[in-house]
Amino acid sequence: MVHSSWDESYLSTLDFVFHPNLNYIRRMQNGKKTYTFFEKACAWGVHLFTASGIIFAMLAILAIARHDFVWAMYWLIIAFIIDAVDGMLARKFRVLEVLPYMQGKNIDFVIDFSTYAIIPAYFLYEGFWMVNGEKSYLLPEPEWIRFFCIAILLLVSAVYYGKEPMVSEDMYFIGFPVMWNAVAYYLFFIVRLDPWINFILIMIFSILHFVPLKYAYPSQNKNYQFLNWTAAIIFLGSNAGILYYYPNEPMWMRIVSGLYLPFVCWQTMIASKK
Secondary structure: OOOOHHHHHHHHHHHHHHOOOOOOOOEEEOOEEEOOHHHHHHHHHHHHHHHOHHHHHHHHHHHHHOOOHHHHHHHHHHHHHHHHHHHHHHHHOOHHHHOOOOOHHHHHHHHHHHHHHHHHHHHHHHOEEEEOOEEEEOOOOOHHHHHHHHHHHHHHHHHHHOOOOOEOOOOOEEOOOOOHHHHHHHHHHHHOOOHHHHHHHHHHHHHHOOOOOEEOOOOOOOOOHHHHHHHHHHHHHHHHHHHHHOOOOOHHHHHHHHOHHHHHHHHHHHHHOO
């Protein structure tokens, strides 16, 4: 019985849907592997999903510009979630195999540096609370000190991105990772410290980029993976709750969110001993 090309593509799609654990249907044309329309559509969908992070990055910039710091952090959290799951989707749909001429990691680098360094730096620069009718900035005044602080932050983050290896063979970050979104979140919504203490902390974290301690990489690391993912989900859930109720968030939410810090410290100590 002779099948049309449409029949072959249709049957391949059905096989993919109803037998996800089987190897993808492949045809041979001129000695090269080819992939069905459905496989290619899924691979492109993963790339577009990754690239969508830049849209939420732009929304975060616009929110900061209008001093809506809650929504700015919402958008950064969404971008973080996209970054956390797109790698798993890429492996699931064998994106690199189906579309070898597309490098998803290059898309990742652009968006990651935007959402983990540039936009959080802008958040730290612009962030303030209203105290007795006046602005109280996250970082010390005058303005040039705030700019100096984020300039150091951005310089060391850019250099860190050029460092090899950035991630160890057992999938830990080597040195404090470029996750200034988390730093901005804690300084603005959780601890609310004096501006000069915030300045000192940012300088310390900047130095820690190049101190060879290991930090957990929840979406990649195989050690304590269930514990890492559980802690990360609880952390993100408590953060979303804090943002929803801010500035009248329950104290227990701040405590739950704050407990993630000693958890990360514990992970760092365990990993760095290996």
